Amino acid sequence: MRIDGKGRIDRTRPVTFTFDGRPYAGYRGDTLASALIANDVRVVGRSFKYHRPRGILTAGSEEPNALVEVVGPANQTPNTRATVQELFEGLVARSQNRWPSLSLDLLEVNDLAAPFLSAGFYYKTFMWPRRFWEGIYEPLIRRAAGLGRLSGKHDEGVYEKAWAHCDLLVIGAGPAGLMAALVAARAGADVILCDESAEMGGRLLSDEGQIDGMPAADWTAAVLAELASLPNLRLMPRTTVTGAYDDGTYGALERVGLHRSPRPNLPRECFWRIVAKRSILAAGALERGIAFQDNDRPGVMLAGSLATYLNRYGVSPGKRVALFANNGSVRATARSLKAAGVEVVAILDSRPDAPDEPGIPVHKGATVLRARGRMGLHSLSFAHEGRVHALEVDCLGVSGGWNPAVHLTCHRNGRPRWSDELAAFVPMEGAVPGMRVAGAAAGSFSTHACLASGAEAARESLAALGRDGGALDLPRAEDAPYRIAPLWTVPGKGRAWLDFANDVTVKDVTLAAQEGFRSVEHMKRYTTQGMAPDQGKSSNVAALAVLADATGRGIPETGTTTFRPPYTPVSIAAMGAGGRGAGFAPQRFLTSDQASRDRAAPMVEAGLWYRPSYFPKPQETTWREACDREVRMVRETVGVSDVSTLGKIDVQGPDAARFLDFVYSNTMSTLPVGKVRYGLMLREDGHVLDDGTCARLGAQHWLITTTTAAAGLVMRHLDFVHQAFCAGWQLRFVSVTEAWAQFAIAGPQARALVASALGRAPELGFMGCAPVTVQGVAGRLFRISFSGEEGYELAVPTRFGEALFRDLVARAETMGGGPYGMEALNVLRIEKGFITHAEIHGRVTAFDIGMEKMVSGKKDCIGKAAAMRPGMQGAARAQMVGLKPLSDDVITAGAHLFAQGVDLGRETSAGYVTSVGYSPTLHSHLALGFLANGRARHGETVRLVDRLRGVDVLCTVTSPVFHDPKGEKLRA
């Protein structure tokens, strides 16, 4: 119910929403949970295993029960915590894990079968017979498993990711975090203050205490106003720091648009990576419950949340409330409730020496035995001084103590330390380098202690940053002692819940211990305690206290399970923001891209590049027709192709020639200026790294090319060789791949086309290069060929690329030629036996591709020592061959080669096929491949078998050069 005059909600801004299809009203500033409480909705979900009706347990991100589906126009987000979801106009939420409805759930039958569904039920039941695994057990388990549902559609929502850097990251904006941020920001440090809530202040917004003689909320507002005015401090509300990583890097998730009606382009969430020189963890503490029979009934809540709902949201979950605690923290809550007109029936304080409370009955040494009310609490029984009493209440606030939020201190393998005084784990200082822990997260629970430790942590962090914290009068605040007498469970019959989210009871944990799962890690996995979306935030410590008791060990000896990031769930969409579809990888486009698309060329990916596959003519119906035509065009007239994707590296300096001799297997230093040489690079392990051309533009100036695929690899390799082995040599090199657009012009009419474009005949012999002027633009001309025809490559600065491509194609067309794409380029090179990375795939040597003579005997080079070792050459190795089928059947790359008459098998495979294509020149399918002792087997017939695609064809083994074996056309 709503309480007049209380809360920080904006009562002038009513908001309507629906829950399970029914319309409700709340206010701006409500969470979905507080609005449901205002509307007296008590059951908000069904439990995971037994489908028991459940209500709201907490007021924070640790909520195990109130998980709902939030339905948007393009999204359906399951397992949204109603306690975190802010209310907005038109919010549509649905309960989960029930069928057909929240009030009637047929799987509640599980609750009656509970005696059979104890810890390890799945392990024990779904084991035998083995043949039931796939057909029966798995579908059964899958139907029952899981909580919320996804929409089944693509998530069209917008997400962001971003980086931030600061001197000091303060995590949590309660009293300790605010104080720390204030001290650090006043001293001039660059500070980021993150808080997971919409409004900063933490528990100061839930308390009615005083700071410096003013209400805590007013003090908070004044501090926030000052912080907001400082340019060196960034406030990040709605931002949960989810992980602490190496070297001061933190992950954080910001809810950017989840709290308002969806708008196009407004991100739902932003995943931050924050790099901080220092950090202060001021994440507060999380309350825990006490287990007793049926303590999961709707209306049984954690006591601290009652104060939050009352003072922050102006609602009370009950009209007649009792409090059950083993510590003094519920007293302020009791006073607040009473002052607001809520009937506080009793405080059941398990401590025999508990203090009195004016105006409220306190039963000292009392324990709650049982809660009653399946769809909502209506009464409870409790034991006091040896007698059982009944109490009619509709809400019970329970406090079993507070656990400092140590999670982030453990993300780098740190373990928390047990404190007997607090009956809780506290952080180990120094567990995360550069991180200080302050306030309740460090076990300092009073407001005064929080303010003091926040200021102290800030001063120490500032000192580490080389700054002076200055003098500061600490504000005055309450300093009440936190006295706790541990009580984890109330003994008795029936089931007492520890982990509400995964339905784990005290009995389950005890049973796990009896069955030998005595380690806390084993107990966790056997019972699934702490494995739900809430990761056991409110149940872990109690569960291991029960385990410690059952195994006769202390809690410190029992230890905790491992805290891993993220602290709260992070959507994959936020972490991978921008990476969907075309955002998955960068796209590189040629200068001729639009010109190719204008000609309806389908584009194909080559690494990150997009290259034209072929250039269809209107009458052509298949890619093969276009490809065959383009191959014939190059062989008979002239073709133009964009080859700018090849890596280009400009090498200069007095030692450039010496360096190239070292990285190429063959000798480059003897090459005259104005000439180009084909070159082979090896890896240090003796295998082929890459091939390409090396042009000497001047005495100390070289331009080398790499394959498209290996451009980055070669650059990295050259940088390594230079920096690691010959850093003192006088040379520099840089990638100029994107600086030049380069076009291959190939065919019998190539020279005529180049002459037409340049306005003069190119006086260039085979493997020559020269500077040229192309219609007023300074360019470079190379006479090299990857097609086997007379070929040139003409390069101009990138900005002239598109114009030159269109010009060359237009000139080619007047000569009966035109553009050709990747398909034709591939067929042309297969016909000539030219290799690509299909052949030099990382496991072949220079010998294997017939280039052993290119490993110079006169000099050392990278890879030479290994290439000379036994086994790197010889008859036993698979050597590159050509393959020509005896029939018209299609052959495939990836097929294996077998001698005729042998059984097909892995052991009898004599080789494999790397490239295939149909040659319109030879009117036959052709292949390149590797065959054991292949060079001695030309003329032999082998079987080409691809079992995946049902290919089994006889082929003749040939030289890999099918077309113009003497290279006469090339040199024409």
Next chain:
Amino acid sequence: MRLTCPLCGPRDRREFYYYGAAVYLDRPAADAPPEAWDEYLHLRDNPAGVTQDLWYHEQGCGSWLKVTRNTVTHEILAVDAVSAADAAEEAR
């Protein structure tokens, strides 16, 4: 994880390409025995503790770096450009 490149300053690990053990800097002479080449090419330690390995500042200055770090604590103990050591050697 962050590495402090001697040229560029502290940067996130996503800017770097990891290669392997720094053993790869100690290239044997061309005529060294096969055992030396085998060791150099193929044999690597897998230490729990301090190790040295090679990283390439691929999305930065293109420096190859020798990083001294602890595989147990994730501490970065030193980051040196491999060329600095080599050039100094050459000068002597």
